[in-house]
Every structure is written in structure tokens, then in C-alpha cells.
Amino acid sequence: MWFATIAPMIAMERVRAANSTRNMRVGVGWLMAWILWLLPCAVALLPMAPAAAAPRVVLIGLDGASWSVIDPLVEAGRLPNLMGLLERGVHAELETVEPVISPVVWTSVATGQPPDVHGIGDFFGNARSRLAPTIFERAAVQGLRVGTLEWLVSWPAQELPDGFVAPAWLRRDDTTSPGDLFARAGIPRYAYSNQGLRSRAEFFETSFEETRRKASTWNKLAATYELDAGAVTFYALDALSHRFWADSFPEGFDPDDLANRGLEPEFQHAVQKGYEAIDRAIGELVAALPDDSAVLIASDHGFQAGERFERRWSFTLEEELAMAGLVPGREAFRIDGQFGLPTLRVLSGPFDEREPILEQLVTFFEGAHDEHGAALFNVVVFDQAERPAGHERSWGERLKQWGFRMAARWLYSVEFDMPAHAMLILIPEDEALEAAWPNGQVTLGGQQVPIRQVAYGDGFTGTHHPTAVFIGAGGPIRAADQRQQLSVLDIAPLFLHLAGAAIPDDLEGELPLHFLAKDWLEAHPIRDVPASDLPRLPAPTGPEHEDAALVERLRAMGYID
Numbered sequence: 001m002w003f004a005t006i007a008p009m010i011a012m013e014r015v016r017a018a019n020s021t022r023n024m025r026v027g028v029g030w031l032m033a034w035i036l037w038l039l040p041c042a043v044a045l046l047p048m049a050p051a052a053a054a055p056r057v058v059l060i061g062l063d064g065a066s067w068s069v070i071d072p073l074v075e076a077g078r079l080p081n082l083m084g085l086l087e088r089g090v091h092a093e094l095e096t097v098e099p100v101i102s103p104v105v106w107t108s109v110a111t112g113q114p115p116d117v118h119g120i121g122d123f124f125g126n127a128r129s130r131l132a133p134t135i136f137e138r139a140a141v142q143g144l145r146v147g148t149l150e151w152l153v154s155w156p157a158q159e160l161p162d163g164f165v166a167p168a169w170l171r172r173d174d175t176t177s178p179g180d181l182f183a184r185a186g187i188p189r190y191a192y193s194n195q196g197l198r199s200r201a202e203f204f205e206t207s208f209e210e211t212r213r214k215a216s217t218w219n220k221l222a223a224t225y226e227l228d229a230g231a232v233t234f235y236a237l238d239a240l241s242h243r244f245w246a247d248s249f250p251e252g253f254d255p256d257d258l259a260n261r262g263l264e265p266e267f268q269h270a271v272q273k274g275y276e277a278i279d280r281a282i283g284e285l286v287a288a289l290p291d292d293s294a295v296l297i298a299s300d301h302g303f304q305a306g307e308r309f310e311r312r313w314s315f316t317l318e319e320e321l322a323m324a325g326l327v328p329g330r331e332a333f334r335i336d337g338q339f340g341l342p343t344l345r346v347l348s349g350p351f352d353e354r355e356p357i358l359e360q361l362v363t364f365f366e367g368a369h370d371e372h373g374a375a376l377f378n379v380v381v382f383d384q385a386e387r388p389a390g391h392e393r394s395w396g397e398r399l400k401q402w403g404f405r406m407a408a409r410w411l412y413s414v415e416f417d418m419p420a421h422a423m424l425i426l427i428p429e430d431e432a433l434e435a436a437w438p439n440g441q442v443t444l445g446g447q448q449v450p451i452r453q454v455a456y457g458d459g460f461t462g463t464h465h466p467t468a469v470f471i472g473a474g475g476p477i478r479a480a481d482q483r484q485q486l487s488v489l490d491i492a493p494l495f496l497h498l499a500g501a502a503i504p505d506d507l508e509g510e511l512p513l514h515f516l517a518k519d520w521l522e523a524h525p526i527r528d529v530p531a532s533d534l535p536r537l538p539a540p541t542g543p544e545h546e547d548a549a550l551v552e553r554l555r556a557m558g559y560i561d
Helices: 002-017 021-045 067-075 080-088 102-111 135-140 181-185 200-224 236-248 255-261 270-287 318-323 351-366 395-412 430-436 488-499 518-523 548-557
Strands: 057-062 089-095 146-149 164-166 229-234 294-298 302-315 333-337 343-346 377-383 422-428 441-444 447-450 455-465 467-473 484-487
Touching: 057 102, 057 270, 057 488, 067 080, 067 270, 067 302, 067 467, 080 089, 080 270, 080 294, 080 467, 102 135, 102 488, 135 146, 135 229, 135 488, 146 200, 181 200, 200 229, 200 236, 200 270, 229 270, 229 488, 236 270, 236 302, 236 455, 270 294, 294 488, 302 430, 302 467, 318 447, 333 351, 343 351, 351 377, 351 422, 377 395, 430 455, 467 488, 484 488
Parallel strands: 057 229, 057 294, 089 484, 146 164, 146 229
Antiparallel strands: 089 467, 294 467, 302 455, 333 343, 343 422, 377 422, 441 447
């Protein structure tokens, strides 16, 4: 429009400039003056490139974080970044939900609903079986860019418009949304995993790898996708606290019991070191945020000393099986897991070919014993294929199988229904294994070997405490010295409000108004919306997967026996 206004003037000047060189010089000078005067106006009318976005709110999940550990470490000056957040923000004892297990609690945080509403009650639910929408979805449908890195029960990954989802360790495969999530950010893929870990040393290193890598991974993803809001979860504290509580807090245990168990000096204060590493990661996350961004930190539960020392056994059986002529894969059987309850599967096939393999395996493990002849395993067989006439199990054996199937179903939500000729479950006999550990001999396949060659006795000394942690700081969150009380269900409305989204009316938690500055609330009034008015994103899709690998991970984490 502005060009149309001056175009006739420019044309007239060109006519006059043709009369003389002098007039041309004058005309050019006059035209340049016009251009210089109009240039700022023209620039102002050009579309402005958007500034790099920064999250308005980031929710940091610390699985297993406990005030009983944080408070003394903060007082000793060993958690400077958490101390800074505590000094300029609010903190609360966080009331959790039952049962106090990670997938249930984190789903309550993410949905603002109790378990009977969101439908996740154990470790085997996934995003398809979750009945309530998450705050991440509800922010996304209101036009916000949202990303989650390793939030529990987020597999299969739901597509968040212009955002991302990288599922946590309960995932059944490695898919993300979008599929090129890490490549687009120009970083290598990082995923916390406990699969295949069989020793305390491996769990120790995996925990600290997470604290070293996850903050930078999140920061790069958040910047690449220009997030408005998001969440990232750390699992190191939970893994360390289960395994190394007695190493870190020996005063809570019987000294004679600890002496008999043989704690390892290299893991002394492992839990405290884990909190210090998490503190450094939090510092890296917070440093990447502007001052007007809010940081919310929450745990799903705390930790405390277990009532007794619990042993978890992991096994390495391939070599001894091979010496007996039993090689997984070659003889049509496979090992599905060797942590807690070793599980073997005789593959489907002709009965007269598969049954001899099953009998050899049963004989091998029923013959395993310690130096005094005590059995190392209670061997349980689950027939998966129909047995032909003349080879039926006795009624007693059928009843035994049925009893174990029911126990697995009702206690652990595990179904042994995968295709196979038969499943072989080895239940460790703790008394015999304990008598041989750590320097005794055991016999497998007729060969006497050191127990450390085939088994590792891992001790679990920390157990869940129902009081969780909450810290909020930055942006409109006010400072308060006194520790508050909060419910995990209250995090959902707080997250949505800080993100700039309306709060649906079906959330069961309450927005903690006393956490927020008055001038903020005056400038940003609370917006409520009927939940029915919010559209739903398409349900997450993905292939069906057997849960055998997941069961192995759960055993490795100490959640099931």
C-alpha cells in the first residue's frame, strides 16, 4: 500500500530528471531521501521471525525421591541446585495414591485422576489401556507444543501435534513420536533401560549414565521442538535406593545381618551419590530455562529401610546348559529371562521332537543342588500345547500347574499364554542358594562349579515410603519457607495453568492458588473449561507385543519375584 502511494511521485521525478544532469542528481538525492525515510517502515511491515520458544513450565519426575534423603543433603550443602529451588519456591510433602507403585502414581500425576478412573493398576497397562486423557494431551489440543521424555505408561507413543513423546522403560519397543525424534534434534538416541542387567555394578553404572545424559538430551529436544510445556523423568534414584539403601544407611539395619550379607565398599553412600548426580542434572535443566519459566519437581513415592534383607538372584546358565548338550536356539528352546525366576521356553513343534527337550531341561534343573544335596530350584512346567493321548499329565500335576497360573495372574497380572510347547519356570530355593553364596560350590548338569559362575545374589534393602516430594519454583511461583501439603492429583491443574491452558472441570485435584503470586493471578485469571468441550487426540497405536521381556525388566527392578 505504501508503495502505491509514492509510485506517482517517483515517476514524475524520473521525467524531470531527464531534462538535465543537475536535475537528475537532485532527483536521485530526493529519491534516496524518500527511500531512507521509508526503509524502517518497510522493515516494520515484514513478517518477524519467531523467537526461539522456551517452555513455560517443565515437570521433572524423580522416581523414588525422598525428603528423608534430600533434607540432610541440602543442609550439608551437597545439593546446591535443589537448595536454590527450595529457597526461591515452595515445597511440599506429596500425598500419593494406592497402590504405591510407579506406573499407577505417575499416571495419576499425568491425568489428575485416581487409579479407579484412569484404569492403570499394575505394571502391565499401557497408553492404550489408560482410560483418562493426560495433561499433555489436554495442553496439546489447546494449541500448545508439548513434549515428554520417558514418562511412565506412555507407550505406544501418542502423537502430540508439533511435540514429541519418547516412552519410558515400560515400553515394549523403541518407537517414538515422531519416529525421527532424536535425528531431527541431531542427537543420538538415549533411552533408560534395565534390560539384561544382572549385577549391582551394572545397575550402578546405568543409573549414573542416566544422570549424565538425560538433561542434555531433554534440553536439546525442548529447544528443537520449541516447547511450551513438557515433562522429563529420571529413574536413577529408585534403582539405587532399592539396591543400595543398606550400603548408604547401614544404621537402619542389624549389624550382624549386614556382616553376613557382605556389603561391598565400592557402593558405600551410593544413594547419596545418586542424589548429588540428580542435583547436577537438575542444575543443567534449570540453567537452560529463562527466569519466567516454572519448574515443578515431583516424585511418586519416597524410600525407607526394608523390614528385612531381600535377596534377588540372577543367573548365567548358558555355559552349563551347553556342556550338557543343551544349546538355546539349536535345540528348539530359548531362555526368556534369568533374573529372579529363570524362564525357559520350549518352542512349538511336533510333540515327539519337543517333549524330549523338555524332559532333558527338567532333569538338568531338578538335578541342580548345593554341596549338601539341597535342590537349587523348584521346577514348574506349564504345558502350552495340547498333549496327545497317552501322554496326559496326572491330575496332581495339572492342579499344580493351574495353581501357579492363578498365582501369576492374580498376584502379578502375568499370563503364560505365549505360543510354545511348554514353559519352564525355575523358582530359586533361597535357603540352598544362600548357604552356598558367595564362595560355595553348586552342581549343575553333573558338574560342580563355583556359585558365582552361575548365580549372583543381589540384595534389596530399600522399600517404598508413601510420602513423596514436591518442589515448585520460578515464574509466578512464590517463595515459602514452611513445608506444605499437596496431593499428586493437584499437580495436573497446576501444570495446565502454568502452561497457559484452560483447566478441564473433570480433574479431581485442586489448583494450589496459595503457591502462586497474587499479581500473576490477577494478570492470568484461571480459565476453566468443560472437559466435554476439549477434543481428544487419536488414541495411540502400535503393534501388540508379548510381555515376557517386560516381566524380565520388572524382575530386574525388584518389583516382582
